[in-house]
Amino acid sequence: MKLTIVEYPDKRLKERSKAVEKFDSELHRLLDAMYDMMIKSNGIGLAAVQVGHAKQVLILNIPDDNDGQPIDNLIEMINPTIIQASGETTYQEGCLSVPSFYEDVNRYEKIAVTYQDRNSIAKTIEADGLLSIAIQHEIDHLKGILFIDKLSYSRRKKFEKEYKRVQKEKKISKE
Ligand code: QAP
Ligand code: CO
Numbered sequence: 001m002k003l004t005i006v007e008y009p010d011k012r013l014k015e016r017s018k019a020v021e022k023f024d025s026e027l028h029r030l031l032d033a034m035y036d037m038m039i040k041s042n043g044i045g046l047a048a049v050q051v052g053h054a055k056q057v058l059i060l061n062i063p064d065d066n067d068g069q070p071i072d073n074l075i076e077m078i079n080p081t082i083i084q085a086s087g088e089t090t091y092q093e094g095c096l097s098v099p100s101f102y103e104d105v106n107r108y109e110k111i112a113v114t115y116q117d118r119n120s121i122a123k124t125i126e127a128d129g130l131l132s133i134a135i136q137h138e139i140d141h142l143k144g145i146l147f148i149d150k151l152s153y154s155r156r157k158k159f160e161k162e163y164k165r166v167q168k169e170k171k172i173s174k175e
Pocket of ligand 2: 094095097137141
């Protein structure tokens with residue numbers, strides 16, 4: 001399966017992803033291809049809508065303290081729902097669909113999430129720290145929300161200006 005990253009301002013990123021009903025080999029192929037794409041792109045999280053599949057599928061691979069990114073840390077979530085949330089935290093987020101831009105975003109500190117794994121087995125996970133932030137970021141993708149949608153009006157304006165400038169530079173350097 002060949003995948004490409006959908007980048008802002010592509011309208012497909014605003015789509016609401018649909019619940020997965022079939023836990024078949026096609027879903028497994030999508031998950032495997034998403035993992036390859038995420039690692040190749042130096043990402044720690046990826047939602048299916050970011051590779052053009054508006055399905056409630058996301059993967060996470062948070063690095064360890066010693067900076068490695070072991071596959072043991074891979075979490076695959078199908079049809080996730082946040083069932084508990086508490087506290088507040090701020091983190092400078094980025095996104096593979098909004099390349100080269102990072103900005104502070106407020107999130108819940110701790111969450112509990114129910115989801116299904118690739119074999120449709122129901123799971124519950126409690127998360128804090130970077131994993132909690134990453135899950136919230138990826139679940140937002142399933143609702144068509146990007147981290148830049150959560151910025152204040154003035155920071156969003158600053159983003160639009162800077163992003164357009166960088167996109168223009170990228171275009172010129174390709175010519
Ligand atoms: C979502 O983001 C996330 O701009 C995952 O040039 C963000 O993997 C989770 C990336 C913040 C937790 C905290 C971004 C790679 C990767 C870029 C990513 C880039 C190269 C972003
Ligand atoms: Co993202």
